[in-house]
Amino acid sequence: MRRHWTAPALTVAAALAMSGCGLGGTETPPQQQAAPTTTSGQVTGKVSLQTWALKPKFTDYVQGVIDGFEKQHPGVEVEWLDQPGDGYSEKVLTQAASGTLPDVSNLPPDFALPLAKQGLLLDIAKADAKAMEEYVPGGLEAYRFAGLDGTFGYPWYLNTDVNYWNSELLTKYGLDPKQPPADLDALIEQARTVKEKSGGKVYLMSRKPGLSDLANAGVKLMADDGSAFTFNTPEAAALLDKYAQAYKDGLLPKDILTDTFQGNAKLFSEGKAAWTTGGGNHITSLQTDNPSLAPKVVSSAAMGTPPLYVQGLSVSAKSKNLPAAVALARWVTNAENQAAFAHLVAIFPSTKASASDPFFSKSDGTNAGDAKVTAFTSLASAKMLQPVQFNSAMDKIVNQQFALAISGDATAKEALDTAVAKCNELLNQ
CATH class of the missing domain: 3.40.190.10 (Periplasmic binding protein-like II)
Structure with missing residues (x-):
């Protein structure tokens, strides 16, 4: 996000x-x-x-x-x-x-x-x-x-984000909290393990992708001169297809694409998800929100380029x-x-x-x-992953189109083409 x-x-x-x-x-x-x-x-x-x-x-x-x-x-x-x-x-x-x-x-x-x-x-x-x-x-x-x-x-x-893992849940479902996933493919693989061993009661993955995920997949988000968004690429479509398959396989909460979704951080705090991201002080806030969970949390560096x-x-x-x-x-x-x-x-x-x-x-x-x-x-290599021209109205468009692609109501290419076209309309207003 x-x-x-x-x-x-x-x-x-x-x-x-x-x-x-x-x-x-x-x-x-x-x-x-x-x-x-x-x-x-x-x-x-x-x-x-x-x-x-x-x-x-x-x-x-x-x-x-x-x-x-x-x-x-x-x-x-x-x-x-x-x-x-x-x-x-x-x-x-x-x-x-x-x-x-x-x-x-x-x-x-x-x-x-x-x-x-x-x-x-x-x-x-x-x-x-x-x-x-x-x-x-x-x-x-x-x-x-x-x-x-x-x-x-x-x-x-x-500030930047790091990964936070519920070590108790990872261990319970046969994963090693000292070797958490370091990329999307490993995350999906381990999410499948958690689903199978928890009977679908716990998720490892509980957020949908955004532009930052595309940037980390090597997608060029914007033209060099800032005149247009360019993230409707085959690489971006491939990433959305991975999420669509994960959603179809039940590795993501069913309501993750709706406005009623509680959010990744809340599910993590409630022990219903074993992974979230947050700033460097997230464990300190957990000590207030869920004191019994805080001691069980371990961190790792953000996957790909850390956000700045x-x-x-x-x-x-x-x-x-x-x-x-x-x-x-x-x-x-x-x-x-x-x-x-x-x-x-x-x-x-x-x-x-x-x-x-x-x-x-x-x-x-x-x-x-x-x-x-x-x-x-992480700050030594952190970058702003989204262009500053990308505003909240554009973010809403991207979320809507990505949700269509992940649910299967549109192809990844259709969703990306629509998102880029609508964001460029706003950019040029």
């Missing part, structure tokens, strides 16, 4: 208004940035920082980061703007259209895309080339957009104080400040230097500690 990962203090907020919307009266041609005066020079004067729903829970943390920056650079003054969770995308659009975008803003990649298209965000690859060596590759790649030349954000904090969920800081290309803006974005996203944030909330830092931090890289010996290390280690 596509996940729009928002600020730690938020529930998930829809970004549909951003992804298909223009910037009102903005007349700036696509990707035509106002030539910055300079990004180097004395860091002084006023500079603004906009965050997304971090007050009041993280007020002390953010203010401490700001105080440290002002102490590091005497003469600089940071104005901190924190916007509520609801309506943040519309607020950013309004700021951009009116020319009041703050110097530095917290923008996830899908929020940054329309601004980058209008030339309103600084290309840090040109302005701050050193940054290209200091952040994990996937975090930087998240701010490079098809059809545009540049990198339009500093990765701030990250990223928040970042983008610099306004029209900032009147670029030296301070770039320095501030760098300061907020440096290894020390990100590590301090990660001690407060379950996130991971985006800097390469963080790899040696034992808080992330060494387990305390618990299964929760092991999962955290698995997730953190």
